[in-house]
Amino acid sequence: MALPxxxxxxxxxxxxxxxxxxxxxxxxxxxxxxxSYTLVAADxxxxxxxxxxxxxxxxxNTSLFxxxxxxxxxxIGAGVCTVTAGTATVSSAGPLAIPQNGSGILxxxxxxxxxxxxxxxxxxxxxxxxxxxxxxxxxTSVAIDNVFTSTYTNYLVLFDNFVAAGSMSLRLxxxxxxxxxxxxxxxxxxxxYNYAGTLQTQLQNSGASIFVLQxxxxxxxxxxxxxxxxxxxxxxxxxxxxxxxxxxxxYYLAGGANTDxxxxxxxxxxxxxxxxxxxxxxxxxxxxxS
Amino acid sequence: MTKITIYDHETGETVEREMTVAExxxxxxxxxxxxAELEAQAAKATARTALLAKLGITEAEAQLLLx
Numbered sequence: 001m002a003l004p005x006x007x008x009x010x011x012x013x014x015x016x017x018x019x020x021x022x023x024x025x026x027x028x029x030x031x032x033x034x035x036s037y038t039l040v041a042a043d044x045x046x047x048x049x050x051x052x053x054x055x056x057x058x059x060x061n062t063s064l065f066x067x068x069x070x071x072x073x074x075x076i077g078a079g080v081c082t083v084t085a086g087t088a089t090v091s092s093a094g095p096l097a098i099p100q101n102g103s104g105i106l107x108x109x110x111x112x113x114x115x116x117x118x119x120x121x122x123x124x125x126x127x128x129x130x131x132x133x134x135x136x137x138x139x140t141s142v143a144i145d146n147v148f149t150s151t152y153t154n155y156l157v158l159f160d161n162f163v164a165a166g167s168m169s170l171r172l173x174x175x176x177x178x179x180x181x182x183x184x185x186x187x188x189x190x191x192x193y194n195y196a197g198t199l200q201t202q203l204q205n206s207g208a209s210i211f212v213l214q215x216x217x218x219x220x221x222x223x224x225x226x227x228x229x230x231x232x233x234x235x236x237x238x239x240x241x242x243x244x245x246x247x248x249x250x251y252y253l254a255g256g257a258n259t260d261x262x263x264x265x266x267x268x269x270x271x272x273x274x275x276x277x278x279x280x281x282x283x284x285x286x287x288x289x290s
Numbered sequence: 291m292t293k294i295t296i297y298d299h300e301t302g303e304t305v306e307r308e309m310t311v312a313e314x315x316x317x318x319x320x321x322x323x324x325x326a327e328l329e330a331q332a333a334k335a336t337a338r339t340a341l342l343a344k345l346g347i348t349e350a351e352a353q354l355l356l357x
Contacts, residue, residue, distance in 0.1 A: 132299045146300035273324040
């Protein structure tokens with residue numbers, strides 16, 4: 001049962017009307033919508049609940065409501081609902097998009113002018129999202145699987161605070177379904193200088209693995225930053241840019257790598273040289289697509 | 291056999307086990323690859339030292355020469 005939008009002269013105000021008014025004070029009349037919806041005059045004072053897995057809108061038109069009229073707009077569906085100005089104006093200091101489990105109050109200052117007060121907002125997406133953080137302790141071979149997906153196009157992998165008992169070169173190989181390791185067709189070219197200006201190069205022409213970083217001894221802490229594309233989505237060739245610093249040799253190396261084999265790569269394996277145990281943190285981030 | 295530790299991000303599982311034959315072969319190949327690179331770098335360094343001696347200049351002078 002709904003109340004008349006407006007009581008006119010001669011209308012009968014019934015007990016049912018009174019009970020409905022009372023009940024609406026503590027248990028608001030709810031109208032659930034599963035598709036985009038245009039507000040009507042009878043919605044005044046009620047709660048419009050959107051419940052859709054895909055994006056929806058609530059359209060606000062003029063000449064349906066009066067100054068002081070209020071509605072609650074709520075979204076319980078996974079699809080974001082956007083409050084949309086139809087023929088009425090809708091102002092807001094916040095976003096008009098209502099995320100799942102968000103809500104807001106639509107308040108009319110006149111028949112054609114409304115203000116939306118959001119009580120929940122969609123958090124702005126971070127530019128980088130931490131996907132995986134792995135602390136490695138005294139290992140010689142470590143695989144990190146199922147970290148690259150179609151959610152992201154580009155990834156940043158930080159190899160932080162890497163130490164080894166002795167001189168070590170850390171190498172990376174891509175992993176794909178299985179998981180299976182890609183053991184051939186990797187190329188890389190890095191160059192840089194040490195503190196004394198001595199040139200250092202790391203070059204590979206179609207080999208088994210990709211250079212990531214090198215360390216000198218247990219006291220040194222190597223850091224490497226690897227940006228990656230061409231993984232996790234459709235069958236692609238991975239491409240990486242590598243920035244690496246060895247705090248023992250004091251070498252800075254920068255360059256790029258490619259693996260000339262298109263696959264849907266989902267992870268990687270790290271291998272140290274000389275059977276050296278290595279310790280460090282591997283953090284994998286995804287870059288937001290937009 | 292060498293040990294391998296596998297972190298599966300999807301399942302959250304960590305497995306440490308001996309490498310399979312294929313994994314061990316790959317591991318050995320990577321070791322061989324790195325050793326070959328280190329040997330090439332060492333050979334290059336030796337040749338550089340010999341060339342500097344032949345030219346009668348120091349490492350620092352060679353750096354100056356190359357800008």
